[in-house]
Amino acid sequence: KAGVTQTPRYLIKTRGQQVTLSCSPISGHRSVSWYQQTPGQGLQFLFEYFSETQRNKGNFPGRFSGRQFSNSRSEMNVSTLELGDSALYLCASSLGTGRSETQYFGPGTRLLVL
Amino acid sequence: GQQVMQIPQYQHVQEGEDFTTYCNSSTTLSNIQWYKQRPGGHPVFLIQLVKSGEVKKQKRLTFQFGEAKKNSSLHITATQTTDVGTYFCAGPHSGYALNFGKGTSLLVTP
Numbered sequence: 001k002a003g004v005t006q007t008p009r010y011l012i013k014t015r016g017q018q019v020t021l022s023c024s025p026i027s028g029h030r031s032v033s034w035y036q037q038t039p040g041q042g043l044q045f046l047f048e049y050f051s052e053t054q055r056n057k058g059n060f061p062g063r064f065s066g067r068q069f070s071n072s073r074s075e076m077n078v079s080t081l082e083l084g085d086s087a088l089y090l091c092a093s094s095l096g097t098g099r100s101e102t103q104y105f106g107p108g109t110r111l112l113v114l
Numbered sequence: 115g116q117q118v119m120q121i122p123q124y125q126h127v128q129e130g131e132d133f134t135t136y137c138n139s140s141t142t143l144s145n146i147q148w149y150k151q152r153p154g155g156h157p158v159f160l161i162q163l164v165k166s167g168e169v170k171k172q173k174r175l176t177f178q179f180g181e182a183k184k185n186s187s188l189h190i191t192a193t194q195t196t197d198v199g200t201y202f203c204a205g206p207h208s209g210y211a212l213n214f215g216k217g218t219s220l221l222v223t224p
Contacts, residue, residue, distance in 0.1 A: 042216035099206030105156040
């Protein structure tokens with residue numbers, strides 16, 4: 001079974017631009033979560049989607065948004081990029097949503113904001 | 115809010131030495147998960163602990179869940195260079211999300 005895929009793998013943007021990242025979960029997985037990883041802050045939860053509905057949202061500004069499609073694929077969007085948005089963005093899928101679900105991570109999208 | 119703290123932040127050992135990382139939560143956890151991230155890679159699930167006082171082993175790795183379900187540890191016996199990476203613990207957050215600790219980065223020199 002193919003793993004979680006994320007596109008693009010690398011991205012360079014300038015301040016003020018917006019960006020859309022894509023995530024395809026493992027086949028059969030209906031939950032997709034997004035995390036931001038930076039050296040100083042570690043893995044920080046952005047949001048989780050299940051059956052096209054946002055189930056939970058982390059403590060990030062409204063510039064960060066996401067959505068999930070009927071095939072469970074998910075996108076996240078960051079508008080008005082700031083230098084501090086430079087990070088590795090990881091998507092993780094799981095079979096369902098719940099406190100015991102194992103997260104299967106994709107390779108991530110490395111975003112550099114100049 | 116709930117916090118998951120990990121110590122140490124970094125650990126440098128000689129190959130063959132043992133290694134332990136500790137995870138502490140400010141609240142009782144229903145379960146705890148451990149992940150490993152190799153340099154340049156992504157986090158990979160290692161194990162989940164659910165029961166109070168639970169101990170699980172995977173070859174040279176031993177995982178423990180505290181009696182009060184507020185702390186956990188990962189112990190690696192006789193480290194190898196393949197153990198290099200960052201080890202994260204993660205506990206469920208009140209909103210179904212996983213709350214990750216900041217991880218312990220392990221460096222093993224031959």
